[in-house]
Amino acid sequence: MAKAHGKVILLGEHAVVYGVPALAAGISRGVEAQARPTEGVSVLTIDGGPTVRADDPGDLARALRAVLDYTKKDNAIALAIQVTGELPPGAGLGCSAALGVAIARAVAEARGEQPTIAEEHQRALAWEEVFHGNPSGVDTAVSAQGGCVLFTRGAPPTITPLYVRRPLSLAIGHSGTGSSTKVMVEGVAHFKARSPEVFGKTLEGIRSLVQNARLCLESGDLPGLGKLMDLNQMLLSGLMLSTSEIETLCASARAAGALGAKLTGAGGGGCVVALCEGDAAPILEAWTRLGFEAFASTVAASP
Ligand code: PMV
Numbered sequence: 001m002a003k004a005h006g007k008v009i010l011l012g013e014h015a016v017v018y019g020v021p022a023l024a025a026g027i028s029r030g031v032e033a034q035a036r037p038t039e040g041v042s043v044l045t046i047d048g049g050p051t052v053r054a055d056d057p058g059d060l061a062r063a064l065r066a067v068l069d070y071t072k073k074d075n076a077i078a079l080a081i082q083v084t085g086e087l088p089p090g091a092g093l094g095c096s097a098a099l100g101v102a103i104a105r106a107v108a109e110a111r112g113e114q115p116t117i118a119e120e121h122q123r124a125l126a127w128e129e130v131f132h133g134n135p136s137g138v139d140t141a142v143s144a145q146g147g148c149v150l151f152t153r154g155a156p157p158t159i160t161p162l163y164v165r166r167p168l169s170l171a172i173g174h175s176g177t178g179s180s181t182k183v184m185v186e187g188v189a190h191f192k193a194r195s196p197e198v199f200g201k202t203l204e205g206i207r208s209l210v211q212n213a214r215l216c217l218e219s220g221d222l223p224g225l226g227k228l229m230d231l232n233q234m235l236l237s238g239l240m241l242s243t244s245e246i247e248t249l250c251a252s253a254r255a256a257g258a259l260g261a262k263l264t265g266a267g268g269g270g271c272v273v274a275l276c277e278g279d280a281a282p283i284l285e286a287w288t289r290l291g292f293e294a295f296a297s298t299v300a301a302s303p
Contacts, residue, residue, distance in 0.1 A: 001034050002108075004143045006031075006094045007098075009092075009265060010213065010225075011209055011232045013264065014241065016153060017134060017153070017185060017188070021210050023150055024149055027299075031083060031101075037110065038080035042068055042080070043080050063100070077110075090180065090270060091174055091269075092271045097140040097142075100127030100143075118156065121137065121141050121144045137151070138153075141159045145161070147164075148164050150214060162218065164217055167298055168298060170276065171253065174293045175292070179267065191240060202238060206232060209232050233261065236262065236267060249272040249292060252286045252290060256283045
């Protein structure tokens with residue numbers, strides 16, 4: 001069984017598309033995939049979702065072909081791939097990247113290949129490109145790697161595993177609506193075209209927040225990290241990525257004792273991540289009282 005993590009972006013989403021580093025962490029919820037030989041054409045079945053053949057039209061089949069053909073040999077056998085997962089799609093938790101990584105791993109296992117993490121990342125990126133148009137690659141990198149990483153876009157990207165001095169207790173709450181990462185990334189590109197100066201200043205602001213957040217993680221300054229997350233949320237709102245539900249989730253998390261809270265991923269819906277002081281329960285309770293779905297996750301301290 002091949003597994004891949006979901007992820008939260010602690011700081012730096014969207015700016016990462018323009019080359020600013022992002023700080024992201026794998027979460028325990030993820031996706032599992034299994035591939036076994038079959039007759040005829042390869043087929044992908046997503047539990048509770050669609051089944052597609054590799055020769056079908058549409059994005060899902062195109063993404064499947066992108067992974068299957070990445071290392072295709074002339075006599076590559078057809079595979080039946082079965083996927084199960086616990087990540088809501090369109091929620092900013094890296095569902096699509098985790099699918100790409102888990103499927104790439106299952107295909108490699110079935111073909112007796114042993115790709116490096118960087119190669120898995122490349123194969124999963126081929127999957128992501130079908131859906132996202134212009135993905136920075138942060139989702140696939142964290143999904144393949146797990147832990148906490150500083151990711152900078154590039155060819156090749158820079159993926160630096162970070163030292164985490166104190167474990168992070170996170171509460172993740174769903175705003176109730178999904179969003180398309182592609183559409184949100186396009187919206188930011190329009191903002192940049194309309195207001196290049198504001199956009200440039202926002203990027204530099206996020207860059208310095210991320211740099212300081214790295215220091216906080218490494219030194220165990222969690223209140224400092226929380227404040228930086230709050231500031232990042234302000235800048236993301238300025239890019240028109242927040243919604244009233246996201247603002248409600250952030251405000252109620254802070255009122256319930258969170259050290260900081262912000263949207264995670266593309267925004268415009270999806271999830272909020274709150275950094276908790278110890279137990280996530282008070283924040284989860286505050287959110288569920290307001291009718292939001294939520295769960296806790298932890299990022300372990302480095303050994
Ligand atoms: O796919 P999501 O919603 O987890 O967001 C990905 C993060 C973005 O920075 C918004 C896009 C990207 O490609 O990095």
